[in-house]
Amino acid sequence: MTVHKILLLGANGQLGHELATALQALGEVKALTRIEADLSQPDVLRESLARITQNFVPTVIVNAAAYTAVDKAESEPDVAHAVNALSVGVLGEVAQHCSAMVVHYSTDYVFDGSGNQPWQETDMPHPLSVYGQSKLAGEQALAKSCAKYLILRTSWVVGTHGGNFLKTMLRLAAERDSLRVVADQVGVPTSTALLAQVTVQMVQAMQDADAHDPRWGAYHVAAGGQTTWHAYAQHVIASAHARGLSLKATPEAVHPITTAEYPLPAPRPLNSRLNTHKAQHTFNLTLPDWQQGVDGILGALLSK
Numbered sequence: 001m002t003v004h005k006i007l008l009l010g011a012n013g014q015l016g017h018e019l020a021t022a023l024q025a026l027g028e029v030k031a032l033t034r035i036e037a038d039l040s041q042p043d044v045l046r047e048s049l050a051r052i053t054q055n056f057v058p059t060v061i062v063n064a065a066a067y068t069a070v071d072k073a074e075s076e077p078d079v080a081h082a083v084n085a086l087s088v089g090v091l092g093e094v095a096q097h098c099s100a101m102v103v104h105y106s107t108d109y110v111f112d113g114s115g116n117q118p119w120q121e122t123d124m125p126h127p128l129s130v131y132g133q134s135k136l137a138g139e140q141a142l143a144k145s146c147a148k149y150l151i152l153r154t155s156w157v158v159g160t161h162g163g164n165f166l167k168t169m170l171r172l173a174a175e176r177d178s179l180r181v182v183a184d185q186v187g188v189p190t191s192t193a194l195l196a197q198v199t200v201q202m203v204q205a206m207q208d209a210d211a212h213d214p215r216w217g218a219y220h221v222a223a224g225g226q227t228t229w230h231a232y233a234q235h236v237i238a239s240a241h242a243r244g245l246s247l248k249a250t251p252e253a254v255h256p257i258t259t260a261e262y263p264l265p266a267p268r269p270l271n272s273r274l275n276t277h278k279a280q281h282t283f284n285l286t287l288p289d290w291q292q293g294v295d296g297i298l299g300a301l302l303s304k
Contacts, residue, residue: 002027002207003026004026004028004058004059004207005056005060006023006028006030006058006059006062007052007053007056008029008031008032008062009032009061009064009091010032010034010039010065011033012033012034013064013066013161014157014164015105015192017159017161017162018159018193018195019199022196022197023062023196023199025200026203026204030052032052036048036052037049037052037065039065039067039083040067040082040083040087041082042090045087046093046094049090053094057098058098059099059101059207060100060101061091061101061102062102062103063088063104063105064105065083066135067080067083067084067134069131070131070264070266071266072265073130074130074131075265081137083134084134084138085134085135085137085140088138088142089141089144089145090145091104091145091146092141092143092149093145093146095146095149096145096146096147101148101203101209102142102146102148102149103149103150103152103203104138104142104149105151105154105195106153106154107131107132107154107155108153108156108272108274109127109132110125110127110135110139111123111125111126111132111271111272112127112128112269113271114271115271117275118274119220119273119274120278121218121220128266128267128269130266132269139218147211147216150206150217150218151218151219152198152199152202152219152221153218153221153274154190154195154221155188155189155190155273155274156188156189156190156272157189157190157191157195158189158190158191158192158297159193159297160192160300165229165232166236166294167301169181169233169236169237170236170237170240170247172249173236173237173248173249174246174248174249176249178255179233179255180254180255180262181229181230181233181254181256181257182229182258182262183229183230183231183256183257184228184258185259185268185269185270185271186226186228186270186273187226187273188222188223188224188225189227189290189293190221190223191223191293191294191296191297193293193296193297198221198285198287201284202283205283215282219282220274220275221276222276222287223289224287225289225290225291226273230254230257232290233254234251234254235291235294236294236298237254239295239298243298243299245302
């Protein structure tokens with residue numbers, strides 16, 4: 001097996017934290033935090049990476065850094081665009097210069113959430129929010145700047161590290177007798193552990209591929225099944241109770257509301273389901289149901 005030199009950006013984030021460990025199976029990992037590689041300043045990033053790659057020439061660049069404050073992006077479009085689009089183009093330039101491949105993560109927010117069928121890679125993106133627009137622009141910037149790239153679009157990311165919906169539900173259920181959670185948005189919670197495992201598998205599959213290999217491009221990667229935020233919250237709280245955690249709220253005390261009843265600055269897609277057949281077929285992936293990933297994270301959090 002090829003021993004890679006892997007440059008990981010966003011190493012302190014929810015996904016980056018998981019990748020920092022998982023990618024070691026492929027070779028030497030140089031993990032960069034925002035201190036070493038600040039994607040909010042594309043020109044500074046270009047200079048930083050030029051220095052770093054003089055001594056550490058990567059064969060793989062994995063970008064787990066992103067501006068993910070969906071609502072804040074509505075009032076900070078320039079910052080969101082710098083991190084999620086302009087700097088992604090810089091990473092593509094660096095990869096092209098080093099003859100490296102890039103793995104980059106995108107989102108269901110590139111779609112408008114219409115209809116009730118899972119989105120395919122061939123469907124036309126139509127983002128509703130600044131965040132979604134910036135992530136789509138990042139996909140396009142990478143495709144223009146680099147020949148060897150994999151874009152993994154995913155949804156509802158959850159992990160043991162950092163903040164996420166699962167941890168928020170546990171905190172609120174400990175503080176309150178009842179909760180109100182949106183029940184008309186459908187998607188799939190996807191664990192960082194699954195995304196890291198898939199990343200390793202895809203890099204291994206593409207390690208000898210040349211720039212003209214048709215497998216380069218965008219893929220949808222998410223756990224199996226589907227749910228709503230409301231049903232997801234009920235599952236988390238029920239599972240926590242079953243593990244002996246003392247919470248004020250019960251699953252029955254999680255009340256469904258509509259998106260309209262919980263207005264936020266950035267519009268959310270109602271249909272965040274992603275069709276993962278292309279990724280499964282191309283890379284022989286196994287994508288277990290979302291409950292497995294969520295239960296694994298709960299177990300890890302509650303055993304601490």
